[in-house]
Amino acid sequence: MNSIARSKNVDIFDPTPLLSNRVQKYAPGAIRRLLPLESLPGMISLVAGKPNPEVFPFEKITLSLKGSNEEIILTREDGLVDGLQYGLPGGNPELVRWFEGFQSELHGIDRNQGWSCCIGNGSQELLHRTFQVLTDPGDPVLIETPAYPGVVGFLQAEDYKLVQAKTDRHGLEPSKLEKSLSQWPEDLPLPKLLYTIPTGSNPTGRSCPEWRKIEILRLAKRYNFMILEDDAYYFLNFENEPQGKPRSYLALEQEVNGETGRVVRFDSMSKIVSAGMRLGVLTGPLPIVKNVIKLTENINLQPSSTTQILALSLFRHWGHTGFLDHCARASDFYRRKRDVFAAAAEMHLKYRATWDLPTAGLFFWLTLTLPPGGDTFELLSKKGMERGLLAIPGVAFMPDNRKTYQLRASFSLVTEEQAYEACRRIAQLVDDAWGDWVREFVPGRVDRKGLSNPTTTVLA
Ligand SMILES: Cc1ncc(COP(=O)(O)O)c(C=O)c1O
Structure with missing residues (x-):
């Protein structure tokens, strides 16, 4: 009532x-x-x-x-x-x-x-x-x-x-x-x-x-x-x-x-x-x-x-x-950081991920182009450490704990150089996932090197 x-x-x-x-x-x-x-x-x-x-x-x-x-x-x-x-x-x-x-x-x-x-x-x-x-x-x-x-x-x-x-x-x-x-x-x-x-x-x-x-x-x-x-x-x-x-x-x-x-x-x-x-x-x-x-x-x-x-x-x-002037300055600061991250994503993640430009806040929500059944939790836990990349897998945001192709990338603290490097490492992760998938499902048919970007380096 x-x-x-x-x-x-x-x-x-x-x-x-x-x-x-x-x-x-x-x-x-x-x-x-x-x-x-x-x-x-x-x-x-x-x-x-x-x-x-x-x-x-x-x-x-x-x-x-x-x-x-x-x-x-x-x-x-x-x-x-x-x-x-x-x-x-x-x-x-x-x-x-x-x-x-x-x-x-x-x-x-x-x-x-x-x-x-x-x-x-x-x-x-x-x-x-x-x-x-x-x-x-x-x-x-x-x-x-x-x-x-x-x-x-x-x-x-x-x-x-x-x-x-x-x-x-x-x-x-x-x-x-x-x-x-x-x-x-x-x-x-x-x-x-x-x-x-x-x-x-x-x-x-x-x-x-x-x-x-x-x-x-x-x-x-x-x-x-x-x-x-x-x-x-x-x-x-x-x-x-x-x-x-x-x-x-x-x-x-x-x-x-x-x-x-x-x-x-x-x-x-x-x-x-x-x-x-x-x-x-x-x-x-x-x-x-x-x-x-x-x-x-x-x-x-x-x-x-x-x-x-x-x-x-x-x-x-x-x-x-x-107060509001200060907020406007903070928004400008983060808008510039968002734009840098967007440019980095555009350079390294085209065809390997999709995303929308954030309209507010601190995060990019990237949907990785992973093989069928892929999961960012598994990918980040197995290969993220190896590649030197930490991000939050999509499952953390799913009340039903389901597998996802997504990850959350925060752009608030990274420098321009780190933003580009981070996106390059995400691209490597996507390539890694496809490499593993091909090895598992198409044995002997594709050389993994042919799929990964030979110019990428792994930083500590
Ligand atoms: C959506 C959302 N709500 C609430 C909070 C908690 O904020 P506070 O630091 O004010 O406790 C956060 C912190 O990141 C958040 O992202």
Whole structure:
């Protein structure tokens, strides 16, 4: 039974009936739920086992920004103590407010429509929490395939029924999704959520156009499921024109469905600010945010205060515009790397592989031209080490562990020279596979040397 509330003439879907059994077994943390009350005027708090900051050895933290002479200095009087102390499970309230303002502006969503943000140690933690909030082990889940292994891993470990939502070169295919939902087995409960990576998917580098998002949003309403929008590569978009950048599910929901509340969005600061800081943001309906926070306070208490205070200082210094300018520079940087890798692939992999140019993100998804029955897992494990090449075989992205002709190549760190050399080695692997196949199936008829590239060298 769905429950719908109205705010300023907008229907707000309440996902509470979709919550998992396991999350309902958790009580709010006995200590942390009292912490917000500490800031009430006149309150004397004997609540938390907070250490006294007097004993912390830090006097100040100075951040020097690249390409600028400006420094951000955090002193004990100005922010540092908060950054060294325990904080709230949902994140530093000022950082949360900063992100709420940012999301509201970026995605055009009204501040008072039943949503908020919370912070996590990377979007990975928030994704895991949200799955726990909405599902129980063994539940059916719609998962965009090829799928991000960081999610497949914990879902497989808990015996979820992973129903693959198929993709083509433009991301998720709504017609296939609809078919799958309309033919859903009678003995299986309908899925409570769809997990998708709409921009620069990991592993395919493909992005989902707006019209497909619209159809998928309609399906979410029709079949009563939530959309987990994992947009880890949203800020690394290579489409130059604003009209080339599709709006997010979060941005489209109200216009498409006449209601909000089914989209939970995940943003990651890893690819643009620092992966080591571990900073992710969830934006979603209040009942989901509240329950994610409830799990955090019971499991690992909170995201890192130090990371959050550093990020808050940086974001205040930048403002929304400065943040987006930085993202635009990062996108330019990776666009150039993508183009170098594409040129290298064109030179060495024509006829030996096919691929689409990634529109965002960090990855090429190469389909190797392998002999029948070929498998990149076998090829990379047997010959990859020999040839000096590491890449992720396609099977890692397949919830059903099937053999594939694909591999994921990350272009983020390699130099131009390494990109060309890597593609040359991939070409050698393809030749190796055909050489082995010919030796096995056409004994004595073809000389292996005739198939491999005699000019290639094996580097250590
Ligand atoms: C699609 C996707 N989602 C989530 C994550 C996790 O990101 P974070 O570093 O914010 O935990 C990654 C990391 O590579 C990713 O590729």
